[in-house]
Amino acid sequence: MLSFIARRLGLLIPTFFGITLLTFALIRLIPGDPVEVMMGERRVDPEMHAQAMERLGLNKPLPAQYVDYIGKLAQGDLGESLRSRESVWSEFLTLFPATVELAFCALLFAGVFGLLAGVIAALKRGSLFDHGVMGISLTGYSMPIFWWGLVLIMFFSVKLGWTPVTGRIDVLMDIEPRTGFMLIDTLLSDEEGAFKDALMHLILPSIVLGTIPLAVIARMTRSSMLEVLREDYIRTARAKGLSPARIVFIHGLRNALIPVLTVFGLQIGTLLGGAVLTETIFSWPGIGKWLIEAIGARDYPVVQNGILLIACLVILVNFVVDILYGLANPRIRHQR
Amino acid sequence: MSLLQIDNLNVRFGDANAVPVVDGLDLAVDAGEILAIVGESGSGKSVTMMALMGLIDAPGRITADTLRFAGTDMLKLSARQRRKVVGKDIAMVFQDPMTALNPSFTVGYQIEEVLRQHLGLKGKAARQRALELLQKVEIPAAESRLDAYPHQLSGGMSQRVAIAMAIAGEPKLLIADEPTTALDVTIQAQIMELLVNLQKERNMALILITHDLAVVAETARRVCVMYAGQAVEVGQVPELFEVPAHPYSEALLAAIPEHSIGAERLATLPGIVPGRYDRPQGCLLSPRCPYVQEHCRRQRPALDPKAHSLARCFYPLNQEVA
């Protein structure tokens, strides 16, 4: 198992350097003079210009600049935001839990309902339920989620008044950010009804963000389950006199999950992309909204290293999924 | 009374008018006996046994006058009641051991599952019993194999595990569906020997589905020859081999290389088994039978007692009584 992990880790290194090249190039490919673009002024005082060039490390030859960039990254220096003068890393850390909380709830929603719908559709193949699940999941897969979010807000928040429109918590509530996860922080605080309020704020964004993963997981689970149910070992399990629930959920699902898990992992990347849109619609203070605002404000250090951080996150998640894949599938684990 | 009594079993896929895959099959198995069922692929051997185990799903339909096992009417059992019998009193070993075991669970887990389900054994007791079962089926270093996954075992080893799983519930009837077909020739004899030894030791009934007549001759006491979903001849082993009554049995025997020493080439029956849509009106073998008469083409024979066996033929062979 350890050698399996080590091999997968080895594969990550070139990918990581590729990403740094991309983000390194990002700031240097901006058409025009980077300092002027960043300051938003046409004529910058030459002395200030030179200082800015030096601060950004843009006055050396490109290879040296890249070595500098990697060196700074190795020291954990991700630069500072042009707007707030705060370090990119600390901004990221404050906003990150909000995105994680949202993504986690969205995946939970997508995973639970997607697996359930997929399994039932496979068991009742050709039934009305099956056709319904397939139709809805194709619609979900085709959904422009930024619009979907607006429709849900229009219906549940504006028309019915059931859920709040934006943010993570009522503005009048004072919640001390202990963990950064609002669901946990509200539980720890004495503010009455805070947990329920945080939950209500989470529902719509989670549904919006979870829609596409839900569709993909349902489709994948169905086809994978159909395949597994035809296998000989399912017949063996039935010949052992096991209960249908045990056959489906232990012998069937355990094997059907292997491809679904891979898809699940790939969905986490898509999810972070979707988080950009979802957070923008719901004014959710996470890294997606942060990045879009930084682009709008030409806050290039944030754009550059924000993208780097998100890319690393995706690589890391895919790595973990790979390991889980190995755990779920003994045949892969024992490969030498 | 026999352990297993099957009268007029029909299995159809589709509506009641669909061509039956198993057609009016009668079969009886006594406790502790070995019965072989032979016939070419698609003759309904496996489907019969799947029907007995309740493994036929819609659109498959089962009808029978009697389907009785150890005094219980299997047709009247609810699914839940049947699961108490299947896997415990009737167990089955399948053809391809490499796909019959679940790749995601250890050998030990899959054996212990049966012990927990049918004998209520848990934890250490179950593991101990699983170990004994692996030793019983002569798996070397059984202790370490308990935690092995199926893909780490060879085909012969997997089949031993499958057998251990099948005998875990102390069955009264073990059905082995071509248990050696997917294995190397050198392993085949070992597995057969193991099955026969287990059968003797536990006095279980063993139904051996096979198309290897040499194996039948060595192991079985009685044999049932199936053709196109029907039992065409049922008889005692030495007699049926020496004086087959049905032309199809004769043709099967003639196709064994040992029987045709001196002949230029192996005897074969021309044509193929009738399919779903081209079943003849009369005897199912009539288009291929070398002894066919006009009568055979018009009417279907019943399975009747003949001189040495039961056979489904109007003009049986070898009828002179010695």
Added chain:
Amino acid sequence: MTSPISKAGTAPGAVDHSSLYPSPYKEFWQAFSRNKGAVAGLAFMLLVVFCALFAPWVAPHNPSEQYRDFLLTPPVWLEGGTWQFVLGTDELGRDLLSRLIQGARLSLLIGLSSVVMSLIPGILLGLFAGFFPRLLGPSIMRLMDVMLALPSLLLAVAIVAILGPGLINTVIAIAIVSLPSYVRLTRAAVMGELNRDYVTAARLAGAGLPRLMFVTVLPNCMAPLIVQATLSFSSAILDAAALGFLGLGVQPPTPEWGTMLASARDYIERAWWVVSLPGLTILLSVLAINLMGDGLRDALDPKLKNAA
């Protein structure tokens, strides 16, 4: 014994060969039309294409003309609606239907040009990666891995952040984003085909590398590529709309569907139609293309049927 054989011998002569071996196009259409969803998708897309091609004649109004007296007029079936503006007007009094029809033009243009711009280099890179598995192949694939490490929308956002917003930059960004899937798919198909005997035969017959690549191998890899092109056409429309919605794509007042949604956000409480209709148009178009893609996949490549 003689009669069945002679019967079998004469039977095939009587059979009409044309029904046994239909032309590939006919066979394809038979398989495709069996899928009702795919046919419905095709019909809807034909309508959209028609609207896009003949937008100036189909649209009842000039899409950018502002009718100051008709701000936020509801659609005709609601109280206060008028036949003059069938689907109502937006916050500046522009006719929604005309804008949606004009938007179809843009979306199809973006979809089509980004597919072409990624399909061609994608196939080339994939072919090279497949034919040179020693050095060039792995390095191309590593590069694609890097691109795949970023979620597609985020990569598009990053590219637009460099290039600046706008129609052409949107197309470029989307083309770059969908490149890796073509490369991977082509390479996988090429690797599969290279081991076949007909490729060896062509090699032995002295076919040169370009001939092997484009004439021998490529046509046999087309089925999955066509399916992928359909799917990436739909995701191109989605991504373009998302970029427009974020204010990074096509800029207002151009009537792009996503851009229209972005400016409609403020009227969510007052005028549901300015929010609902552009999104519904996006959803229906993308759904129609995906339905067609499913039908194409089933008809062209039965092997892919169970892939999600």
